[in-house]
Amino acid sequence: xxxxxxxxxxxxxxxxxxxxxxxxxxxxxxxxxxxxxxxxxxxxxxxxxxxxxxxxxxxxxxxxxxxxxxxxxxxxxxxxxxxxxxxxxxxxxxxxxxxxxxxxxxxxxxxxxxxxxxxxxxxxxxxxxxxxxxxxxxxxxxxxxxxxxxxxxxxxxxxxxxxxxxxxxxxxxxxxxxxxxxxxxxxxxxxxxxxxxxxxxxxxxxxxxxxxxxxxxxxxxxxxxxxxxxxxxxxxxxxxxxxxxxxxxxxxxxxxxxxxxxxxxxxxxxxxxxxxxxxxxxxxxxxxxxxxxxxxxxxxxxxxxxxxxxxxxxxxxx
Amino acid sequence: xxxxxxxxxxxxxxxxxxxxxxxxxxxxxxxxxxxxxxxxxxxxxxxxxxxxxxxxxxxxxxxxxxxxxxxxxxxxxxxxxxxxxxxxxxxxxxxxxxxxxxxxxxxxxxxxxxxxxxxxxxxxxxxxxxxxxxxxxxxxxxxxxxxxxxxxxxxxxxxxxxxxxxxxxxxxxxxxxxxxxxxxxxxxxxxxxxxxxxxxxxxxxxxxxxxxxxxxxxxxxxxxxxxxxxxxxxxxxxxxxxxxxxxxxxxxxxxxxxxxxxxxxxxxxxxxxxxxxxxxxxxxxxxxxxxxxxxxxxxxxxxxxxxxxxxxxxxxxxxxxxxxxxxxxxxxxxxxxxxxxxxxxxxxxxxxxxxxxxxxxxxxxxxxxxxxxxxxxxxxxxxxxxxxxxxxxxxxxxxxxxxxxxxxxxxxxxxxxxxxxxxxxxxxxxxxxxxxxxxxxxxxxxxxxxxxxxxxxxxxxxxxxxxxxxxxxxxxxxxxxxxxxxxxxxxxxxxxxxxxxxxxxxxxxxxxxxxxxxxxxxxxxxxxxxxxxxxxxxxxxxxxxxxxxxxxxxxxxxxxxxxxxxxxxxxxxxxxxxxxxxxxxxxxxxxxxxxxxxxxxxxxxxxxxxxxxxxxxxxxxxxxxxxxxxxxxxxxxxxxxxxxxxxxxxxxxxxxxxxxxxxxxxxxxx
Numbered sequence: 001x002x003x004x005x006x007x008x009x010x011x012x013x014x015x016x017x018x019x020x021x022x023x024x025x026x027x028x029x030x031x032x033x034x035x036x037x038x039x040x041x042x043x044x045x046x047x048x049x050x051x052x053x054x055x056x057x058x059x060x061x062x063x064x065x066x067x068x069x070x071x072x073x074x075x076x077x078x079x080x081x082x083x084x085x086x087x088x089x090x091x092x093x094x095x096x097x098x099x100x101x102x103x104x105x106x107x108x109x110x111x112x113x114x115x116x117x118x119x120x121x122x123x124x125x126x127x128x129x130x131x132x133x134x135x136x137x138x139x140x141x142x143x144x145x146x147x148x149x150x151x152x153x154x155x156x157x158x159x160x161x162x163x164x165x166x167x168x169x170x171x172x173x174x175x176x177x178x179x180x181x182x183x184x185x186x187x188x189x190x191x192x193x194x195x196x197x198x199x200x201x202x203x204x205x206x207x208x209x210x211x212x213x214x215x216x217x218x219x220x221x222x223x224x225x226x227x228x229x230x231x232x233x234x235x236x237x238x239x240x241x242x243x244x245x246x247x248x249x250x251x252x253x254x255x256x257x258x259x260x261x262x263x264x265x266x267x268x269x270x271x272x273x274x275x276x277x278x279x280x281x282x283x284x285x286x287x288x289x290x291x292x293x294x295x296x297x298x299x300x301x302x303x304x305x306x307x308x309x310x311x312x313x314x315x316x317x318x
Numbered sequence: 319x320x321x322x323x324x325x326x327x328x329x330x331x332x333x334x335x336x337x338x339x340x341x342x343x344x345x346x347x348x349x350x351x352x353x354x355x356x357x358x359x360x361x362x363x364x365x366x367x368x369x370x371x372x373x374x375x376x377x378x379x380x381x382x383x384x385x386x387x388x389x390x391x392x393x394x395x396x397x398x399x400x401x402x403x404x405x406x407x408x409x410x411x412x413x414x415x416x417x418x419x420x421x422x423x424x425x426x427x428x429x430x431x432x433x434x435x436x437x438x439x440x441x442x443x444x445x446x447x448x449x450x451x452x453x454x455x456x457x458x459x460x461x462x463x464x465x466x467x468x469x470x471x472x473x474x475x476x477x478x479x480x481x482x483x484x485x486x487x488x489x490x491x492x493x494x495x496x497x498x499x500x501x502x503x504x505x506x507x508x509x510x511x512x513x514x515x516x517x518x519x520x521x522x523x524x525x526x527x528x529x530x531x532x533x534x535x536x537x538x539x540x541x542x543x544x545x546x547x548x549x550x551x552x553x554x555x556x557x558x559x560x561x562x563x564x565x566x567x568x569x570x571x572x573x574x575x576x577x578x579x580x581x582x583x584x585x586x587x588x589x590x591x592x593x594x595x596x597x598x599x600x601x602x603x604x605x606x607x608x609x610x611x612x613x614x615x616x617x618x619x620x621x622x623x624x625x626x627x628x629x630x631x632x633x634x635x636x637x638x639x640x641x642x643x644x645x646x647x648x649x650x651x652x653x654x655x656x657x658x659x660x661x662x663x664x665x666x667x668x669x670x671x672x673x674x675x676x677x678x679x680x681x682x683x684x685x686x687x688x689x690x691x692x693x694x695x696x697x698x699x700x701x702x703x704x705x706x707x708x709x710x711x712x713x714x715x716x717x718x719x720x721x722x723x724x725x726x727x728x729x730x731x732x733x734x735x736x737x738x739x740x741x742x743x744x745x746x747x748x749x750x751x752x753x754x755x756x757x758x759x760x761x762x763x764x765x766x767x768x769x770x771x772x773x774x775x776x777x778x779x780x781x782x783x784x785x786x787x788x789x790x791x792x793x794x795x796x797x798x799x800x801x802x803x804x805x806x807x808x809x810x811x812x813x814x815x816x817x818x819x820x821x822x823x824x825x826x827x828x829x830x831x832x833x834x835x836x837x838x839x840x841x842x843x844x845x846x847x848x849x850x851x852x853x854x855x856x857x858x859x860x861x862x863x864x865x866x867x868x869x870x871x872x873x874x875x876x877x878x879x880x881x882x883x884x885x886x887x888x889x890x891x892x893x894x895x896x897x898x899x900x901x902x903x904x905x906x907x908x909x910x911x912x913x914x915x916x917x918x919x920x921x922x923x924x925x926x927x928x929x930x931x932x933x934x935x936x937x938x939x940x941x942x943x944x945x946x947x948x949x950x951x952x953x954x955x956x957x958x959x960x961x962x963x964x965x966x967x968x969x970x971x972x973x974x975x976x977x978x979x980x981x982x983x984x985x986x987x988x
Contacts, residue, residue, distance in 0.1 A: 054867060057874035061881070063773050065693040067704070070860075077860035081852060097836060098848035098855075102726055103714055107852070109759055110713040116763045117704075120894065123690070123772030124882040128894020131767065135760035136902035142759075143752035146726075150748055153730055159845045218881055221874075222867050295906045302749075309745045313733070 006094040006254070009261065013093060014084040016265065017240075021083070021232035022046035024239065024276050031280035046232065053225035061122045061218055071118035072219065072226040075111045079230040082107040083237040087244045089264030091162035092254035100159035101149045101241075105142060108193070108237075111230065112138055119215035130214030133291060137192055137199065137211065140298035145189045147305025151182045152245060154312050161241070165248040181308035183246050188301035190238035192294070194231070197283045199294050211291070236272070239279075243271040320369040321378040321395040324403065324446065327362040331355065331439035335432050342428035351431045352417040355438060359410035362442065366403035369395065373816055379448065386451050392510055394448035397816035398581070401657065402445045402573040405664045409566035410438045412792045413558040416672050419788035420558055423679055429470040430556055437463040437562065441570050450499035450509040454492060457574070461488040461538075464567060467559045468551045480550035487537050487547040495534035495574070498527045502582060511582060518584025528590055531578045532597065538571035540624045541631065542601040543939045548624060549608070553616035553684070557675025560616060564623040565668040569660050572630055579638070580653075580821045588737050591639025595632050596743065599750035602628030604939070606757040607911055610764070610903055611935065613686045613896035615674045618765055619667065622710060625754055626663045629725065630656045632747050636728045637822060639740050646824035648731045651839050653818045654811055654826055655724035661810065662717040662803060666709040669796035673703035676785035676793070677769060681778040686765070686896045691774040695782040700770045702793035707762040709800040712755045715853035717803035720837070722755055723847055724811075727839050757903070764899045773890040805849040808837050897933075904933075912936060 026046045033040025060068070085099045099107065112134065119131035153159040155178065156167035167173065192199040195212035204210060216227050244251065250267030252260040289297065334354040341347045378395045385391040395403075417434065424430055440460030447453040465488065469481040501523055502514045519527060537544035552563045579586070605624030612618040633656030640649035674684070676699045683689055693700040709716035729751070732744035774780035784790075803810055808829030815825035829837050836848040867873075880886045908914035912935040919930040964972075 054871035057872060057876055059876050059878050059881075061879065062877055063691070063880060065771065066697070067693060067700075067771060073860040073864045074856070076863060077856045077858075080859050081855045095848075095851060095855075097842065097846040098834075098851040099714075100845050100847060102723055102845075103719075103847050103852070106712065106714050106719055106723075109711075109756070110708070113708065113711060113713055113759055113763060117767050117771060120763070120767035120899075121693075121771040122880045122882075123890065123893045124880050124886065125892050125894060126882055128772075128899065131763060132894060132899045133902055135763050135899075136906060139753070139756040139760050139903060140906070142756035143749060146752035147745075147749055150730065150745060153845075154733060154745075158843055159727070159730065160843065163843050217883065222872055226863070226867070292902075292905060306745070306749055309748075310742060313741050 003094070009090065009254070010084075010093045010095050013088055013090075014080070017083045017088060017233060017236055018080065018229075020269070020272065021229065021236040022050060024236050024272050025232045027273065028235075028276045028280045028283075031277055032284055035280060035284045046228075050225045050229060053228070054222050056221040058221035058223055063121075063123050064218070065121055068118050068121040068218075069223070071114040071121075072223040072230075074114045075118075076226045076230040076233075078107050078111040078114075079233045079237070082111075083233045083240070085161075086237055086240045087161050087165055087251060088240050089268045090252035090254055090256075090261055091165050091244075093162075094254070096162050097160065101153070101161055101164070102146065102159055104161075104237075104241075105145050105149065108234065109138070109142060111234075115215055115227070118219075122218045124218065126214045126217045130211055130217070133211045134215055137294055137298065140295060140302055141189050141192045144185055144298060144301040144305050145193075147302060147309055148182045148186045148189070151178055151305060151308040151312060154309060155179075161244055165244050165251060166253075168245060169248045169251075176312075178308040178311045179246070181304045181311070183242070185301045185304035185308065186242060186245075188297065188304070190242065191282075192298055192301075194235045194238060196279065198286050198289045199297065201288055239272055239275045240268075243268070243275060247271060319378065320365050321380050321393060321446070323365045324362055324395065324442065325380065325393065327358045327365070328439045328442050328446075330358045331435040331442070334358070335434075335436040335439065338431040338435065342431050347431055348421045348424070348427055349418060351435060352414045352421060355417075355435050356411060356414035359407045359414060359438065363404060363407035363411055366400045366407060370397060370400040370404060370816070371813055373397075385449075385455065386509070389449060389451055389509055391452045392448035392512075393446045393452070394511070395446060397820050398573070398576065399445050401814065401817050402569065402660075403442065405569050405661055406438070406441045406445060406566050409562055409664050409668055410441075412668055412672075412796055413562050415788045416561070416675065416792040417556075417558040419786035420556065420675050420679060422786070424556065426470060430467060430559070433463045433466045433470075434559065437467060437559070441566060444570050445573055448511045450503065450511070450514075453574075454496060454499065457495065458492060460567065460570065461492065464555070464559070464563055467555045467563075470556060470559075471554070474554075476550070477554040480547070480554045483547045484551040487544065491534045491537035491544075493534075494530045494537070498530035498534060498578065501527050501530070502578070511577075514582045518582070521587060524583050525587070525590075527583055528579060528593075531575055532594070535571045535575040535578070536597070539568045539575070539627045540601070540605075541597055541627060542604045542624065543943045545601070545605070545624045546940060546944060549612075549617050549620040552620040552623065553614065557616070557671055557678060560620075560675070561668040561671035564620055564671060565664040568623055568627055569664055572627070572634075572660055576634065576821070579634075586638045586642040588639055588642040588735075588740060591635045591637070591642060592737075592740055592743055593635070594638055595635025595747050598628045598631030598633075598635055599747045600628070601625070601631060602754040603750050603757075604628075604911070606754045606761060607907055610757060610761045610900045611908065611912065613768075614684050615677065615686050615689075615765065615769060616671070616684050618686075618761070619670050619674060622670075622758065622761070623663075623667060625758060626659065626667070626710070628754065629722065629751060630659050630663070632656075632751055633659060633725050633728065635747075636725070636732075636744065639735060639744070640728075640731070641822055643735055643737075645731070645734055646822050647840075648728065648734065649822040650818040650824040650826055651724065651731065652728040653822050654814050654839075655721055655728055657814050657817060658724060658807070658810060659718075659721035662709070662721050662800075665796050665799050665803065666706045666716075666718060669702060669706035669793055669800065670710065672789060672793045672796070673699055673706060676789055677782075679785055680782035681776075683776065683778055686768045688776040689769045689774070689779045690772045690890065690893065691770075691779060692782055693770040695779075696770075696784045698790050699785055699793065702790070702797045703770065704766055705797040705800055707766045709804070711759040711762045713759065715801070715804045715849045715856065717800050717807070720804055720807040720847070720849060722751065724839060725751060727845055730845075731840070760900075760903060764896055768894070768896045768899060772893045775890050775893070775895075801853075805853045806835060807849060808832065808835050811837060811839075908935065911938065913938065
């Protein structure tokens, strides 16, 4: 009986992230539009886009192979599973131990691997440029993310997000330089990984420096819908990680009962809104950089993560 | 009992090799040799696997009256040897059926067939050897038979030079091992491992032995900067031999390192761990960066072997560092990670070399710039190669991820180390490991994407046909093993328990009884991973999602020309190539590591000649280590050359002078 309830809560989380992900993207777009004194599309527009795309036929290039057709579903599945294993409204859910923070990063790596292959499949120059640049960005962003993970897990003595969240809620944390550096590094990685300004522009299809949109240029119909859903989920995942690790207040613990879970969901939605608002403000305030400035940006993130890990030893010694 | 069985297997392999010399001209020789190798390797795999799993491997010994007269040839089967025999014979059992299919296209079977079983026998014997003489003798058997296989196509350009370099490096490595064993035997001169184990050398001497072993075993395994022969020699051999050399022979070198350093050398000192892990980290990153710049498919895979050897040595270095500080549980974790990666790498590297061999058979091309679109012509090979690519890129739910994850967990135990250098060094190794994993993913997107996806870049690629069933069977068994080891790693970790127990005095907690087959290397609250659940979730989410969308939303498909922003170009030359794919990474890393310089020649306006771009890259390691040596040898040869053309008086003076000097030396000596 208890296990059935645990499973129910876990599946509730899977559905929750899937349901909230388009809303977060719609909210960020809306806030950005307002900051530019535009009305902007309605909050629910991403849902409508997805439904419309799902019902359309797929236009497939003659040169596309099964890799091109399988990739969207695999990308979506890997991203969805990763997003459902990050604590959102509650920690310690039944399957949360299936993947720690390193495995979640690697799951996103699997998704990216398939997507980059799909970009090369049709054999067009745009797909290649997207894949090549995406992998260049990932080759710096992934180590940076892992260095942030190192810092957190050296501090908390665990790579499990639930344990890290519990540790960060505890009294023994205090303010640490390492944590500040790790937060900045994580935010930089999140911006790069989600193809946001200043690394990439999610709103354009025709710009020479585009990365993510170039990879998926050949996709249409349901394939495009699934890929879009995966990128919404990825944004939600990064926001959830930041919220759960650095702002773990109000998060429920598994087994506390429905009231605590509902409270957790409410706090989680508020956190998403706050992070989404900050992202929109940041994106509006900054210009996109040239693609070969991106390595400097991510190299800084990597160095911040590494410094955070090293400072941990110094500050512990002092 | 088990040991006797294994020795009969080795004898059968050697006999097959000798028989192949006589029968190489017969048509059925290929089927006979590879069939024998398949059966014998499978039998040896069964024996070794059974003795590893049931724990009956505990030190069966055997002495044969061959070799040095006062020593004999000692053989011994313990848990470590049993594990490496599993790796060796699994590789052999997979390479043989691939050879059955691939070998049909062999132009000179007489140059391959006798040496293939001898190579397998040599690797088995190195792992079983229990005294220094037998070890070195069988090590040389392994080296020379693989050298003969590298030289099988010696007329092809570059192969002779590769074989020459391999021969030099192999002799140099064996020399270093010989000296290491000399130091280990000490003044008593006991060359049996038993005696060396009983009397480990003093600390300073042990450091010298470690350095010699790093050179000897490291040059065979491909540690930077001793890796230079590997990307030349491994691809030169026939593909199933390349798979054995890269997937298995480098592991035998790792075995040599583990056997000497963990077993014979006594208690480690902390700086050994620092040195080994540092070399491993540098090797990992340098290997993958070289691979990214490569567009010869087999050479790219060989550079990835260098990378993975680096990852294995990071794990071994961590294990040494922990063991030196008496943290045996952590040492067991580092060692388990390294050995599991040994097993995993032998699986996916064999698979990938088989795939490249299938491509080579189908198209005659190793250059990725002339391939492309093979997924349409060779869908099964493409699928197997894709699984291998995902596994080597450390992507869940495949096996490469699990062993790298275990290495990361070992890295995260570093705050317990008392030495400051290690405290700082180990997280840096973690960063290098993360960097190499991410770059490996980029490299295999390139390798798979440029070779198999897109449009064909040559007629050969356009007209390729799927490879034969034997080769496909070998590839699919390996691909299945990659997945099984990835989703059920607990069983494999448990199988390593007797090995780490013998070497580090501890083993990881038993994994197989844990709920849902999760793996928990240290403690549940610290870290856990469940590949099975992830695999099931991904498979279900992707499968049900696709099913639901096709049923309720739309399943219509219309074929049309590619969109390409409205300007599709029919020429396949407009696709991204291997060179253009890695150009951003070359810009980021290559300017420092390879001193990459781009020269652009743009004709002036009105001039109708084509513009040109030329990229110059330098191998910094070659320039730093090898160029001075070759320069010195050349200088010496030039100047000694004069001795050849002296007058008779000068020769007599030289002889007289030498005699006087020697007599003086003798006088001073006494």
